[in-house]
Amino acid sequence: MNKPSAIVVGVGAEQGLGGALCRRFAAEGYHVIVAGRTLAKIAKVSDAITASGGSAEAVETDATDEGAAVSLFENAFAPREGIDPPDLVVFNAGINRNIAFREVSAAQFEEFWRVCCLGGFLVGREAARHLAPLGRGTVIFTGASASLRGKAGFAQFASAKAGLRMISQSMAREFGPLGIHVAHTIIDGGIDGERLRMGRPGAVAAMGENGLLHIDAIADTYWHIHRQHPSAWTQEIDLRPFKESF
Incomplete structure (x- = not known):
């Protein structure tokens, strides 16, 4: 039997x-296509999977580059x-x-938009182009608290995440009837990963046990979304630690 396969775009640190x-x-x-901008990081993720008996390949990709996004999907x-x-695509x-x-400079504002919004559009478009003829598949976009509300100092991030x-909503309405499950996850809280632990160790300690979202727990939810019965699909779900106010 052939292995099913998945594409994860936006892979960075191994513990992310x-x-x-x-x-x-x-x-x-699944055979996993590990896509990200830094080859050393995605290769580490891919190598760890294959070393443990899984199947994966690292593909260096800049999701904000249209040609690179097209090439990624054509090859996959x-x-x-x-x-x-x-049959599973994640934009992360x-x-x-x-x-x-x-x-905030215009260049900075555009950078946030390109990474968080334009990249999602390109990945979503290519996923739809390839999945629609097959009449199946799941596309999941990683969102944030800023997808719903803009905080002081985060206008450049919130505007891109809201976009x-x-x-995701437009895709879900257009492609759901064609058999493609499109979902958006709102990650409402700090993620217990390498970026936060390295960059703000004091904040991590202050949150205490289970005060941050565990990366494996989030991943469990993504898998659950992919396996949902078509009579009860989730379009949007929010995830937060039990300590997080909202």
Whole structure:
């Protein structure tokens, strides 16, 4: 039997959400295409999966580049011995930092939009182009608290994430009837991963046990979304630690 396959776009550190998603899907018997901008990081994720008996490949990709996005999907959906075309696509790329509104440059604003919104559009479009003729598949976009509300210092991030949310809704309405499940996850809280632990160790300690979202727990939810029965699909779900106010 052929292996099913998945594409995860926006993989960074091994102990990050992208890496956890790749490991979760591989554990379910999937061949995982590990896509990200930094080859050393995605190769580490891919190598760890194959070392543990799973199936994965690292593909260096800039999701904000249209040609790169097209190439990623063309190669992933090309006939390959022992591997079925992908039926699961995740867009997980993101960039975030606090910048006072009066100090945000046009270049910075565009950078946030390109990574968080344009990249999602390109990945979503290519996923739809390849999945629609097959009449099946799941596309999941990683969102954030900022998808719903803009906080002081985060206008550049919130505007891009809100745009990504609208892309997911429009896709869900257009492609759901064609058999493609499109979902958007709102990650409402800090993620217990390498980025936060390295960048803000004090904040991590202050949150205490289970005060941050565990990457493997988030990955479990993504897998659940993919396996949902078509009579009860989730279009949007929010995830937060039990300590998080909302």
